[in-house]
Amino acid sequence: MRKIYKGYVYFFCIGIFIYIIYGCSDRNHTEKEQLNDLIVICDSLELAGDSTLLEETACLLSEYPPKEENRLRSSLYKISAAYNQGKYYYVLNALNRFSSDSAWIGFPEGEARALFLEARALQKMKLYGQAIRVYEKLITLTPDENGGKRITCIMKEGLLQMMYCYIFAGKREAGVRAFCDIDCNKNFWLRNRYPRSIKVCLAYSLYEASHLAEAASVITQALSIEEKDRENEQLYVDYGIAAVIYNQFGDIRKAISCSEQCLSILNRLNEKNGIFYALSNLIYQYQQIGEFEKSLATYEKLLQTDEIKKNPYNYCVAEVNISSLFREWGLDEECMGHLDVARRMAYLSKETDALLRVNNMELLILMDKSDYNSASGVLDSISSLLPVNDRGSFYQLYYDVYRSLLKIDSLKDPKIIKIRVQKLLMDLKALQMDNNKLNILFYLGRILESKNENALAVVAYRSARDYVDSNDLVYYKRLIFGALARSYHKLGAFAKASEYYLLYNDADRVFTERRNAGLMARFRVKYETRQKEQDNNLLRSELKLKERTLQYYSVIGISVFLLLVIIALWLIMRQRTLRLSHETDLRQHEYDVMLIEEQERQLRKMIQDKSELNRKNEELRYEIERSGAKNDLQNLINSLSPRLLTREEELNFRRQFSMIHPTFITSLREKVPSITSTEELLAMLIKINLNNEEIAYALGNNKSSVITSRSRLRKKLGIDKSVILENYIRSI
Template sequence: MKHLPAILLLLIFLVCCTTHPSGNTPSSNKNTSITTTLTAAYTKGKAANQGHRFDEALHIIEDALNALPSDIVPDDSLLKYIRLSLSEYKQIAINSRNFRQPLQYLRTLQNPLIKQTSLYELLAIRAHLHQMAGDNQQAVALIDSFAAMPNPDDAGRLIQYSEMAGSVYFYSGHDIRKAIAQLEKAAEVYRKGGISPYMGRILSRLGSYYQEEKSYRQAAEANQAAIEFYENDSLQKVGNGIIMAYGGQSNLYLALNMYDRALELNRLACRYSIQKDSFGLSDLYRFQSEIYKNKGQSDSAAYYLHRACDVSVALGSFKGAFYNRLSLADFYLTFPDSAGRALDILLGLRTDTLKMPPFVKLQFKQSLGEAFTKNGKLGPGIRLMEDAARGYIHLGMENMRSQCIQKLMQAYLDNKMEQSFIRNYHYYKSVLDSMQHDNEIRALAAANIRFEAHKKEQQNRLLAAEVQLKDNKLKSYALGGITLTFIVVCLTGWILMRQRALKLRLQLREQEKKLSEQQLRDQSERLQQLITSRQELNNHNEELLRQLAEVQSTHEKTCDLDRVMEKLQPRLLTHEEEEQFRTAFAALYPSALHQLRSICSRATRTDELLCMLIILKQTNEEVARTLGISRASVLQNRYRLRNKLNLPEGSDLDTEIRRLLTDIN
């Protein structure tokens, strides 16, 4: 035992000696290099996907995943980009609608590193792509394997891929209970503090699944949680999710016959939709029409159905336009005198059904059959409705089949087809009983929701009253003693500050007034100097011309002064002089030239100069000297200007110009 300390020191020395001097092992350097390469490939593949270069994007991600070595221990950064690359690969496949090639690649992907660290993502992505490709059996088998795996610690991963699993169970497995279980798992993690940008969409989808299962209270809570998610997150609020959240809650209230609340939420969804390039607007208008129809307001229902049709056509939505026209035909079928109009609409849609999904084709067949029966074509109408009822059985759409059977039985009665009625009466009776039971459930759920809302409202009012009472007491106790002093101090300070502010304001206004007057005087003097200097120059040139003419006439044979005399001829303003003149004039009369151009669009440069000199009260002789032209030319220009301005005969041109351009006589 006495040698134990020495042995421990020796072991510590050996460990220190074997440690890499830089602190970075070769393994960590290799991880960093691989992560950098994969990150660059992920970024490049994402950019190619956004640029719709889907084949290139797929190859970039595939090459990067294939290049991953299988003999390393990945760090967190490398794991992150492996999973991001797989997620982006799935998105590329969805955007390109090319599912076979990515599925083949993922099925044959044998890299142990990916299978050991990202099998959770790999199973969910493969299942989702099989669902998109229509391979329902394979999709369900893969998602069952996914569901059997332990939940990851990362809340973001669990929420993202639980949503994907719920979608596969709902659309491929037609198992709404398993779909709900997956989404509930994501919601539970979210309530415990998990963060995910997909949570609003998941809660909205969970609300719709609850509604399908007639769990109306839970549906209302999920939809409300989705609304609060979007309302409380400014970044998420700019997306389309908030439209679906409000729309989903509105549709739930419609199903519960709470029409006023449904209409209120639908209008909120419409407002957000209009702000976001009309996303989902035609569907919202169609649902709003349904609300008005249930409220008995047929005119409003028809109006919003027509608006839905117009919006879907304007947005180029073929399926939306088809479904809205189909809904419009169903609306007309509720009025006996509009059955012919409904039949015309449906016959116009017949060729478009080839591009529609199976359940929409059955709805069309049902509506067309009803239209035929109401227009006297009993045989084909009954056959179409019976075919639709059988089709709903095949698709597992029991609610739609119940509605179809109800209309079919009514058609049997209306057309005295007793045998057919008796043959289907047993099922019809069960449908009625089921509908009665559903109505009772909906009424109870609506009553519960109203009660909960009223209870919550009362609790909020009580809490607000208690808070208000406490606040009032605190204010009365705290402020009672100092109110008078505070008022006196504030009033005194306000009076002093007011007087000081008024004094400063008056001083500032006086300074601004003096400065403005000085600037106007300077501009006026500058303008007068320009005019005076131009006139003096032209006068001086005229005098020189006269003297030179006398000299030339005296020495006609010995002196050639023509060139000199030509240079001394009076001229118009130079470009530089004119710009200076215009600048100075605009400082005094900023709107005069703009007013002239608005009154007379044909005004020339000479007309503008003449108007400016007239406003400055220059006589014809002064105008002639300033512009370097003869008085006759000035008179001719004045005559032309009078015609362009359409002045009445006998009016004074100078007065009219000053009135029109400056409001000064």
């Protein structure tokens, strides 16, 4: 889809470009309309990342009024092109020069664009602290009605990027405080006009700092705020963030609703980069509530998107999610196969978060198998990837909890075990219930069961029951209900054990039915296709067996005959095509030579006419001087003195010359970078076969000056005395 979209963008841009250059005068377009069209083209090229065409188109902007403003706008688009090329140091230096231009003070859109480009360049260079300070300047702007919409879009995007800077810098708590201050500060223009944007960023900052309950409350408030002019791209971000928060908070149904909203919005957008993210979330969310067929169908849809090979990070997320599904189904080989793909994509993405996701899934698989020694090694890998001085991150919190779990498994003394378990349960109470906490409680209960601490195991299992019931998590129902039945049975509470055995059987039946339906949906098409292929192969084999004896030699003979005929026809057609092509090339060459000669003849005639006029002026001046008049006629004598071609004539000559020899001046300047304009003109006159006398009259010099100029030009060209200057110049 991205390639198709990019093609449409190019087609649209080139179409409008041609329309502006060649058709505006015929259609009576105003300069303002032309300017708006050019800005639309530049914005499209900026989005598409076409730096070369963006630079060329931006050059046209500086010719439109108001010229100062559009000169600055043109400069900013060129800087943006450099940003797209990854030239971040150049961007910062160019913006530093740009800020010293006093004209931008009356151009608020230019100020906003410049601040955003500077902050993005710093962000790409991972100078997050400096980027945050620039983003803070950007979001405190107060746009006016002129260009307010463009500035507002830049400010909203800057707000979102500032939030990511706090996260990437490992300053999650600082990010929470910053967005709380913005949310409470009524002096902010952006906060008063677009409170939803502020709330969304605050909610995600709270989520990243592991304040899940507050994050869920704030995102609910944000979604309840109506903004009439909120664009689809912004709505996609809103619902995407909401889906992540609700999922982590444990409200799976809301998370699915938000993810489906994201998908619906993406279908209305031309740019579908985020479709991978939305589908990846839905795979995991459908899986949690036992909608296995939907989960697999979503995964298959994801594999068919054009973006799958372009974004290794998103590919990694999808593979981790689908490996989680096969883990729950008990299909270890499928699970590990997808996890291996996820690991490869994580290394390709070079994103720490991707590696953490893979290691986290591997940890769960090892904990399922009670392979605690290997699990400890995976925890060490996770620890090496965690950001320094960032205790509030999701992975850091659960890393500490898993360490405590493995410590409990290594203990022998029942009293110490009880103390450790009670401490761990107290720590877990401070964490919001979600699937990660659910896994920890289940593993804790199983470890306690293995140590015959069944009463404590029941406490751990029951802590997870309400969450499992409220979200109807069919996979975890069978795990938790089965574990409670075993624990109560060991404690002698047979009535409770019977109750949970019944619940376990119901949950196991539902899980098995849904899993089998998912497997059947996954393999049905595969098996049907394979069966049809086998039947077709069998029929083809039988037919070939019957016909092979009768048709073997005839088929070979006919094939050889047809092959010879085809080769003969191909050779004839190729010879004819080559001949026609050669004749066409000769005629075209002759026509081109004639055209160039005619154009050069016209140029020589123009120069000769000018030379003749100069010669006559010289004769007249000479006769006047002979007459003895000195005072009254001095001005007339001076006006009749031969002089160079006028500026307009020279420009016209250069223009016509460039049409005949388009590469001559460029090649000449490459050979002699220090060549002067007069020397270029001399070389052009030599190129069109003028002699020294004609050149002297054309330039208004005497013949000796022309010879001196020719000698100077020969030295600059660095050619040997044995080489004829005329031949050398004509060869350029």
